[in-house]
Amino acid sequence: MKKFLWKRAVASAISLICLIILVFFLSRLTGDPTDLFLPETATQEARDNYRRVHGLDQPLVSQFFRYVTDLVQLNFGESVRRAEPAIDPVLRGFAWTLQLATVTMALVTLAAITLGSLAAFHVGGFFDRVATFFSLMGASAPDFWIAIIAIVVFSVGLGWLPTSGTGSVWHWIMPVAVLFIRPFGLILQVVRGSMITALNSAYVKTARAKGVENRPIIFVHALRNALLPVITVIGDQTAAILNGAVIVETIFGFPGVGKLMIDSILQRDFNVILAAIMVTAFAIFILNIMIDLLYAVLDPRIRY
Amino acid sequence: MADHLIEVRNLSVDFHTAQGTVHAVRNVSWHLDKGETLAILGESGSGKSVSASAIMNLIDMPPGEITSGKVLFDGRDLLEMSSSERRKINGSRIAMIFQDPLSHLNPVYTVGWQIAEIMTAHGMPAEKARTRTLELMKRVKIPDAENKIDSYPHQFSGGQRQRLMIAMALALKPDILIADEPTTALDVTVQAQVLSLLEELQEETGMGMLLITHDLGVVAEAADRVVVMNSGEIVETGTANEVYHTPKHPYTKKLISAVPGTGKMTDPLATGIEPILQINGLTKHFGGFVAVDDASLTVLPGETVAIVGESGSGKSTLAKTLLRLEDASSGSALYLGRDLVTMPSDELFALRRDIQMVFQDPTQSLNPRMSVFQIISEAFEIHPDILPKPQWKNRVRELLELVGLEASHMHRHPHQFSGGQRQRIAIARALAMEPKLIICDEAVSALDVSIQAQVIDLLVKLQEELDVSYLFIAHDLPLVRDFAHRVVVMQGGKIVEQGPVAQIFDDPQEDYTKGLMAAGLSPDPEIQADRRRARAELLETTI
Structure with missing residues (x-):
């Protein structure tokens, strides 16, 4: 019984990891949230600042590793639209x-x-x-x-x-x-x-x-x-x-x-x-x- | 006319199917008295179970329809009663047990609950029913009944399950017990125990027993009178002795002559021939369980070696390791000097042609969506070197004729054939490979006695013509007696005894073999009566 639960947990964890990788990179394909969040008239400086605050200026891979590191500590990050944790x-x-x-x-x-x-x-x-x-x-x-x-x-x-x-x-x-x-x-x-x-x-x-x-x-x-x-x-x-x-x-x-x-x-x-x-x-x-x-x-x- | 316990008068039952109306039974009449055992004897499709189903209100209407007749019980016609009145009689006054107790017990409820239910359904308070359940389980000799009462059906052996069914059926002391093939799925030694338990309980309660069976041995052991049925009609009635010794109807005569175990035994083949198969110390583990333990035997060209044993003896596992359907744990099986156990897969592929298998149930082993031609010619497709494509049709025709079917059958599908014909197709399929050894795993067990005899005759004829060897796995001793050159007896994975057929049957050495032989039922009621007396005396002297 215990063994069964363990097996299932491990199998689910593996699929969850694959899912995270897939969704993380796929969602990035939709574009940069900065364009949506800031008004069209925003200065380049404001845009850069926004990207830096949300870590969007980093290469994609390092963004991913930072995300995973946070995730391990059950930190799902901040919502960019709402001033609250994403969770x-x-x-x-x-x-x-x-x-x-x-x-x-x-x-x-x-x-x-x-x-x-x-x-x-x-x-x-x-x-x-x-x-x-x-x-x-x-x-x-x-x-x-x-x-x-x-x-x-x-x-x-x-x-x-x-x-x-x-x-x-x-x-x-x-x-x-x-x-x-x-x-x-x-x-x-x-x-x-x-x-x-x-x-x-x-x-x-x-x-x-x-x-x-x-x-x-x-x-x-x-x-x-x-x-x-x-x-x-x-x-x-x-x-x-x-x-x-x-x-x-x-x-x-x-x-x-x-x-x-x-x-x-x-x-x-x-x-x-x-x-x-x-x-x-x-x-x-x-x-x-x-x-x-x-x-x-x-x-x-x-x-x- | 004197009043009988139950009397069926002129019963006719039709089934309306998509293919038209089937007259399941026509004008069937019989009666049963108190304390008496009446057997209804017949092959599959004879309608032997239909009158019992009518008594128990188990015929689904539609498609079934009772077109005429009465079932008189206690002076009333059961067929005229409302279904709630009949429910009150079912289980309390007339009870029934079935073949294959595993599927007839509900797998998801405890046996204690299921036995108690027959009592609570008829108004007994639950606590009293449970106490009585425990008594009943002890009465039918279930070991450790106090703990086993809360176990599930799959946790019992086949024989125990049938005892539990008997306990359930007899819970309310019914006037009549209907037993539909009660021992067919059981091993011979267990069969003997169950039949003598039924006999004991009948003496205790004085109930009338209706025994539905295809087995003349069971009739000889247990029945006072017999009704013989063939295609829905009663062809003969009489006492068990009369019917066996002086059968009047041609069908009964045919049935009795087809019973195996009375013919001349085959002489062993001359020694000194190089064996086709030599098994040495073959062992197969499943985890910690040893299914086959250090088995050694040989098969000569043109020889029939029978492996007999009860369920769980490892006889089928042994066959599967030879075909590498299971991998052996250790030991060797030399086929013409080459070891089947360790052979690489490409060599094995070529060798598969030489060793073929015929399975127990042709309904399951033949692909229902393939025509007979496709089933047989598939061999040529897999092994292209056997035959060029233009000749396939001719060869399939030859093979069908060889196994006693017609060339025109090749475009039909398996469901259009009877059980015996299907097994012939399976044999033709095996022969298409031109094998030297055919492993028959209970190949005739699912067939009626008269069909069994025909298939065995066919196998003998093919052996004479083609010099093929058979490894014949079976639990049916009389069948083996008539057919095999040599017999190997297995028990609990081990070979306990092997030798020429005459030696094993006439002069068995091991206790297990002796017990197996003694448990077998003779179709002759007089011989069975003698054996019963001998058993009773043995019991008295030991007490």
Whole structure:
């Protein structure tokens, strides 16, 4: 178990290092933040001064080494746009995104598992038709389009829901609803397929021969076996939202890490971009470990 | 008419599939009385399990449809009852155990929970159910039951798992136990133990037992009466003795004559020939586990050497190291003087032509997306020196005819064939390489008895024509008895005994071999009755 965690930590650290190298140099390709930050009329002297203060006058490689040295001491550098350490806005944004991901995925999981299981129990029946409709919709509907249509209908047209922000429960409804659609359709399909296999298995036959009722057969005997592939997909989809539900956050003005990243890229605020990437990467590492541990909880045959 | 414990009357069941309607059983009638064991004997596809599934409400409808018939139990027709009424009967009055207990136990729950569930599902409080579970586990002789109650199915052996299934089924003292191929996946010695446990428990409780099987040995050991089924119909009924000794229907006669283990044993080949394969001190470790321990044996050209042993004896691992599917840890295997164990890979590639393998399950070992022609001619593609391309078609035709198939079969795909035909394709595929040695790993174990006999006949014929040698890995002793020149007995990775077939079967030296021979079941009910008596006497004298 300890060995397993170590292995995973080392493997993740290696990918994180590669990621830092890649993002550090790629982000520099977008240009010099000085041009954006200072007015067009700024003197060359002011520009040089700004570059010196932020270390932008150094060769790229030495900038990188200075960055890494700071990073080892958990110093993510200063934001060039905001007078604060780069990590601060990232953690604030991440807290919002984490809440958004948790609420969305909790609802998705509950809904997909219930509907998917019922669909699998009677293939071709009512629940199966409903499930097919939703998963087709989830797979085919572009979220930016739905988000805009939702604003047009519910905010502008009907005036029921606010267009942006996070002030109240009402503010959350549209972002959660739009983010819900795609993972719901996908996970629903996986639950349905996996449950059909489980319900056709030999141990379900045994349970029926024992005189066990339908509800425990579906939700006790079959479901726990069917969940293994499902939690993999749940993990992937959670990671996708944590990585920045960029479009949805931007459209609904939701102050999450996705929106922060887009803003920082446009502003060439390199330290914020890197901090945001590292925080989400760390979160996804934790998420994957949690999924692996959940495997072992669900299936006693899996031991690390 | 006297009242029976359960009576199936004129039952017909159809399955509506995409390929059309299949009449799974037609007009099947049988009955079972208290304390009696009725066997339903049949090969795969005979419909032998369908009436049991109908009793247990396990037929999925659709695609299944019960088109006629009654199942009378306690004076009522089960088929007329609501599903909640039938649920109350399932498990408490009529219980069932299955083949392959590993897949029939839920892998993610403890066995204690699963046994207790049959009681809680019928209204027993959880605590009482757990106490009773522990009693039951002790009754079916699970060692260390107090601790094992919270273990998971994969932590038990195959025989123990079937005992746990039996404990579960008998928890509520049912009137009827249905056992569907209860010992098919088990080793012979374990099979004998499970059958005698069932017999004991039947005497204790007086339950009626329905035994569904393809194995005449199991019938001879356990059944009072037999119903013989073939393609959905009952062809013969009678006592176990009547059916074995005076079969009336041609199908029953054919089935009984196909049972292996009664023919003449093969004489050993003349000595003094240079062996084709000479294995010396072959050993294979998996970590600290020794799968094959210092195995030595030889195979002569044109000889059949059988390796027999129970599961875990290392017989398959030995075969895999010969083909370098696993690398041996030490020892040597000389094929015509060259060591297979240390041979460099280019030399091995050329040699792969000479040594071919036929696997147990042709459904899995043949690529379902390739046509028969592609499967067989792939050999010529991999080894271009065998045959120029224009002649491939002719050669595939020849090979198919050689294994008893037709030339027109070459454009079909594996799923269009029966199990026996698929194994013939697998043999043709192996023969395409013109091998000198074919390793058959349980090559006929998955086939019905009559098909087994045909495939064995084919292997014998090919050996006579092509002078090929076989290393025949099997757990089925009667089969080996009829087919092998020499027999190697393995246990726990070690070779315990080897010799000419007549010596091993008629005069085994080692205790393990003797036990193995004694555990095998004879298809003759009278012989089995004698053996049972002898066992009982032995038990009394030792007490």
